[in-house]
Amino acid sequence: MDCSFVTRAARVLGCRVRFALIPLSLAGCVTTDSPPPTVVSLQPRIENTLACIRKTGVLYHRTFVVGAFADSTGKINSVAPGSTGDYLPQGGSASYITDALDKAGATVVTTYFGAPHEKVPAEYDINGIFNSLDFDSPFAGDVQINGIGPTAGYGWADLTLTIQLDAAGTRVNHQIALIQRPVRYVQIGLGGGTTSGSTLLTGSLVLQHQDRLQFEALDGPIALGVADVVMKEFPRARHDCWQYARDLLRPQ
Numbered sequence: 001m002d003c004s005f006v007t008r009a010a011r012v013l014g015c016r017v018r019f020a021l022i023p024l025s026l027a028g029c030v031t032t033d034s035p036p037p038t039v040v041s042l043q044p045r046i047e048n049t050l051a052c053i054r055k056t057g058v059l060y061h062r063t064f065v066v067g068a069f070a071d072s073t074g075k076i077n078s079v080a081p082g083s084t085g086d087y088l089p090q091g092g093s094a095s096y097i098t099d100a101l102d103k104a105g106a107t108v109v110t111t112y113f114g115a116p117h118e119k120v121p122a123e124y125d126i127n128g129i130f131n132s133l134d135f136d137s138p139f140a141g142d143v144q145i146n147g148i149g150p151t152a153g154y155g156w157a158d159l160t161l162t163i164q165l166d167a168a169g170t171r172v173n174h175q176i177a178l179i180q181r182p183v184r185y186v187q188i189g190l191g192g193g194t195t196s197g198s199t200l201l202t203g204s205l206v207l208q209h210q211d212r213l214q215f216e217a218l219d220g221p222i223a224l225g226v227a228d229v230v231m232k233e234f235p236r237a238r239h240d241c242w243q244y245a246r247d248l249l250r251p252q
Contacts, residue, residue, distance in 0.1 A: 043220050045244050047103070049227045052241035054105035058234040063122040064101050065168055068112040069093035073133040093222065097126055097163070100223035104230060122168040126229070128222060131160045131178075148192035151206065155185045163225030165233060177228035181221045224248055 053059065094112045101108045109120045137155035158180060165175040189206030228249055231238040 043248075045248060046220055046223050046227065049231075049241050049244040050100060050103040050223065052244055053227065053230055053234075053237045054103065056234075056237050056240050057105065058237045059101070059104050059106035059230065061107070062124070063107040063109060063120060063168075064124045064126050065109045065111060065120075065122045066094050066097050066101070067125065067127045069097075070127070070129045073130050075133045093130075094128065096222040097128060097226055100226040101126070103223075104227070124174070125166045125168050125171065126226070127164050127166075128225065129162050129164070131162055132158075133160075134158045142191065144191060144193075147194055148190070151187075151189040151191050151204065153185075153187045157183045157185075159183070159221070161221060161225065163222070163229050165229040175229040175232040177225040177232075179221045179225045179228070 094110070098108050098110055109116060109122060135155070135157050137153065139155075140153040142151045143149045159182075160178065160180050163177045163179070164173060166173050185208070187206055187208035189204055191202070191204035193200060193202035195201065224245065227241075227245055231242060231245075
């Protein structure tokens, strides 16, 4: 059997490739499995912002009621392995709001498991909405010369979410934060074919990696939205802590 295409493939794949990635499926490719999930913390700057807000004390003895997180994207994921429903977590995403407020020093009443048996006096209602989730794959290529050649693809997703801070009970809006989270994808591979007698042999190797859209893309942006509305509502928090999140909240 002529295995020269394997040798050529090894030489091509010997180059170093760096790429940033997102969870998109590409039909017609054999892909490697994603690495096992790891413990991922908030971005240090977001953690520092929440810690700074806590240090100012503006949220001490202030109570926030957290409702369910709404999804208005209308996007259903039935393509990725193991996916049978929405791309984004539904009401439970509000737990990220609870976590961020707790880190910032507030008292939090959760209602996404149902209303509390006893009414708790609160100053604010805070809720979130996934507004849009857009996908695009502007580039894909597959070039072969003498039965062997590279494949490549590039794509992205863009998630937009809002965090709303309202007066408790009346739902009169005080502040709103609009957060965009772009996630990008690049894959590179090699395809080839040869003959052995009357038998045609073909194959491909594709390397890719994926951000977990349902965690990394949500945990940090939701916490950043919480920090944004708190700093807008409390001037002291903005004065002391804006420096940590200034570049993250700057319009892209």
